[in-house]
Amino acid sequence: MSSRDQRLGASFRDPSGFLFSREGVLYRQVNQLYAEHYDRLMSSKLYAKLVEADLLIPHEEVSVEPEDPALAYKVIEPEPLRFISYPYEWSFSQLQDAALATLAIQTFALESGMVLKDASAYNIQFHHGKPILIDTLSFEIYREGDPWVAYRQYCQHFLAPLALMAHTDVRLSQLLRVYIDGVPLDLAARLLPGRTRYGLGLGTHIHLHAKSQKRYADKPITKEQSARKMSKLQFMGLMDSLESTTRKLSWKPAGTEWGDYYTASSSHYSGAAFEHKKQLVKQFLGRIQPTTTWDLGANTGEFSQLAAGMGSNTVAFDIDPAAVEQNYLLGKKKKDNLMLPLVMDFTNPSPALGWQNKERHSLLERAPADALLALALIHHLAISNNVPLPLLADYFHSLGRWLVIEWVPKEDSQVQKLLASRQDIFSGYHQEGFEAAFGALFEIHEKAAVQDSPRFLYLMEKK
Amino acid sequence: MHFQLITLFSPLLRPQAYLDPGSGSFLIQLLIAGIVGAGFLIKVYWKKVKGLFVRSESKKEDDNDVQP
Numbered sequence: 374m375s376s377r378d379q380r381l382g383a384s385f386r387d388p389s390g391f392l393f394s395r396e397g398v399l400y401r402q403v404n405q406l407y408a409e410h411y412d413r414l415m416s417s418k419l420y421a422k423l424v425e426a427d428l429l430i431p432h433e434e435v436s437v438e439p440e441d442p443a444l445a446y447k448v449i450e451p452e453p454l455r456f457i458s459y460p461y462e463w464s465f466s467q468l469q470d471a472a473l474a475t476l477a478i479q480t481f482a483l484e485s486g487m488v489l490k491d492a493s494a495y496n497i498q499f500h501h502g503k504p505i506l507i508d509t510l511s512f513e514i515y516r517e518g519d520p521w522v523a524y525r526q527y528c529q530h531f532l533a534p535l536a537l538m539a540h541t542d543v544r545l546s547q548l549l550r551v552y553i554d555g556v557p558l559d560l561a562a563r564l565l566p567g568r569t570r571y572g573l574g575l576g577t578h579i580h581l582h583a584k585s586q587k588r589y590a591d592k593p594i595t596k597e598q599s600a601r602k603m604s605k606l607q608f609m610g611l612m613d614s615l616e617s618t619t620r621k622l623s624w625k626p627a628g629t630e631w632g633d634y635y636t637a638s639s640s641h642y643s644g645a646a647f648e649h650k651k652q653l654v655k656q657f658l659g660r661i662q663p664t665t666t667w668d669l670g671a672n673t674g675e676f677s678q679l680a681a682g683m684g685s686n687t688v689a690f691d692i693d694p695a696a697v698e699q700n701y702l703l704g705k706k707k708k709d710n711l712m713l714p715l716v717m718d719f720t721n722p723s724p725a726l727g728w729q730n731k732e733r734h735s736l737l738e739r740a741p742a743d744a745l746l747a748l749a750l751i752h753h754l755a756i757s758n759n760v761p762l763p764l765l766a767d768y769f770h771s772l773g774r775w776l777v778i779e780w781v782p783k784e785d786s787q788v789q790k791l792l793a794s795r796q797d798i799f800s801g802y803h804q805e806g807f808e809a810a811f812g813a814l815f816e817i818h819e820k821a822a823v824q825d826s827p828r829f830l831y832l833m834e835k836k
Numbered sequence: 837m838h839f840q841l842i843t844l845f846s847p848l849l850r851p852q853a854y855l856d857p858g859s860g861s862f863l864i865q866l867l868i869a870g871i872v873g874a875g876f877l878i879k880v881y882w883k884k885v886k887g888l889f890v891r892s893e894s895k896k897e898d899d900n901d902v903q904p
Contacts, residue, residue, distance in 0.1 A: 520869065522855055523855060581864055581868070582860075582861060582864050585863055585867075586860035588860060589858075589863060593859070594862065594863065603869050603870075604873065606877060610872040613872065614876075
């Protein structure tokens, strides 16, 4: 193992194999232990069918030296992903589509005499706009009579958070950030409204399931119990029940407290100002032609679409799950495969999580992007969250190379709103201070006033 | 060999099954699958019966399409 080799921090639980990177290329070692299952996946055409259906990451078998030769059967090189995102960064429909993709994969697998041996939401990634399984070693040969070993995991990773988002509060998706192996079912059962007990779907898969877990928490199951069998028909019935329970859940941004804000997202701009701002952003992006763009505070993605429209792989972050939901549903409808909308609070971005804090990457670890868009954002961070301008410049400096940033001055109506109920302690919040703070770390290439507005747009490059 | 013998008896213990299915989850799953399995069978047959009618209707439409 050379110093450039690295076994990935999230890849240690499953003895079937593991991920490693060598000279910047990601590989997956398939272990001897898993050989029979891997061969079945490939020879049964299940692999080909899933890849054809955009449900499994394509890979190639390669003849590179295994990372752990004593255990190795093969080494495969999966198609690289553009960006890794996590379930606590997804909107409702993203998590639901990931859940339904998992069950669709299971149906394909059963047709080929295989089954999923895990159902982790972290095994799904959005690739070219669609949820796709990235763990090639998630399958095992189905043995008639066996129940689904990943039933608990599916309920904790998908069904419980979706039910909570749909029936209690959409912000409860953030429980996935606390509980790395999915939402504990007893907690979900307590937080869900009482009426969900009586439905056949959530009543059984969450409420009864939670009770059964509690009842058998300290009791070992008997030999007779562990030898119980489940017919294939029952297995398929269980999958069908999970599918319809998952599909029935719904959440609509309209009618929430965010309400119609997004139908009039640019109401504080005049039509002319908004169009001019769009024109300027397009012009700046056209000049830098970024391969990857992160839109920080993207709202429903109006400006992110400009970047994606130019062929840039775009991640559109917003704090509001309603805005992210709208952006995702629109992109799905338009088959926009370059856009990935995600929920992110930049006052508290995703941290590194899991065992040794190495299983899930922080947002910073997933940087840098080629270009950042920070439009109508600075006042939220500098005034609502009291972040001094030099610290903001420093953070953006660590996230990307190019920066398209909008300066929103104190006299702007949106800033006035933020200051209406508090003391103005922001004596350093002025355009000179902004240029000084950012000029220390960035070279300012362009500066343009937005017509019919007190705002300015800047194009900067990391020094 | 030892592992193989065990796997013959219990679906809970298999070398490649690295997840703990959880005893409570394991048992409730069997119970739920028992209930929904029967319903699933009815659903599949119902779809088949419905499929027969839908197909014959669409066939009629196709036939109409080719008529002058």
